[in-house]
Amino acid sequence: MQYWLMKSEPEEYSIDDLAAEDDLSTYWDGIRNYQARNFMRDGMKIGDQALFYHSSCKVPGVTGIAEIVSEAYPDHTAFDAGDKHFDAKSDPENPRWLMVDIKLVRKLNRIIALSELREHASQMDGFRLLQRGNRLSLFPVEKRHWDYILNLE
DNA sequence: GCCAACGTTGGC
DNA sequence: GCCAACGTTGGC
Numbered sequence: 001m002q003y004w005l006m007k008s009e010p011e012e013y014s015i016d017d018l019a020a021e022d023d024l025s026t027y028w029d030g031i032r033n034y035q036a037r038n039f040m041r042d043g044m045k046i047g048d049q050a051l052f053y054h055s056s057c058k059v060p061g062v063t064g065i066a067e068i069v070s071e072a073y074p075d076h077t078a079f080d081a082g083d084k085h086f087d088a089k090s091d092p093e094n095p096r097w098l099m100v101d102i103k104l105v106r107k108l109n110r111i112i113a114l115s116e117l118r119e120h121a122s123q124m125d126g127f128r129l130l131q132r133g134n135r136l137s138l139f140p141v142e143k144r145h146w147d148y149i150l151n152l153e
Numbered sequence: 154g155c156c157a158a159c160g161t162t163g164g165c
Numbered sequence: 166g167c168c169a170a171c172g173t174t175g176g177c
Contacts, residue, residue: 007175032173033160056175114176133158135174 002043003141004050005129006066006102015052015063018104025069025103029077030085032097036138040072040098043140049105051141051149053129061113062149070101112152123148 006028008014018026031037045068052064074095077083090096117124127145128134 009175035160060176133174135159137174 002045002048003143003146004039004044004048004068005053005062005139005141006050007053007055007137009056010054010063011057014054015104015107018052018064018066018102019107021104023103025101027070027099027101029075029099031075031099031138032078032085032087033137036136037072037098039138039140040100044068044072044100046071049146050102051146052104054111055137059111059113061111061116062108063111064107065105065150066102067105068100069103072098072100075099108153110153112149116152117149120148120152 010016013026018024031040048068050066050068051062052066054060054063074092075085075090075097077085078087078090078095078097079092080086081088085097087096114129117127118130121130124130124145126142128136128139128141
């Protein structure tokens with residue numbers, strides 16, 4: 001089993017939005033970065049778990065745990081000219097962008113803020129979120145980092 | 154709103 | 166293939 005971190009802007013889609021879904025699950029659309037897509041395509045497996053991270057907000061940080069509940073499949077929002085994530089270069093016959101389905105495992109009891117994680121930098125070496133210029137919205141997390149972060153809760 | 158970092162695009 | 170211009174991300 002592999003661990004991941006997935007970023008979302010809470011104003012777009014928050015952990016509470018996920019918690020409010022009937023079946024606690026949604027499709028993770030809008031990935032438009034090749035490296036992130038390749039992680040979904042080549043690395044994600046059903047049953048993997050992900051830290052749900054809030055970005056571009058007042059208190060950026062880890063807010064919950066989600067489970068990957070599908071393999072990667074074509075992101076249909078790329079074909080919809082009315083969609084924010086429309087990409088004219090993604091051909092339905094040969095889709096450029098993919099998505100997966102995720103399901104809420106649980107909300108954390110509290111937000112583990114980015115600022116708090118930085119205070120533990122010595123234990124977090126190699127954790128991509130804290131690395132300079134990190135912009136990837138989706139990346140693998142080592143088990144030792146996963147365990148350490150959740151032990152902060 | 155600012156700006157550093159980084160990915161993508163497109164002319165040559 | 167190089168690289169300047171441009172767009173996006175995301176913390177602060």
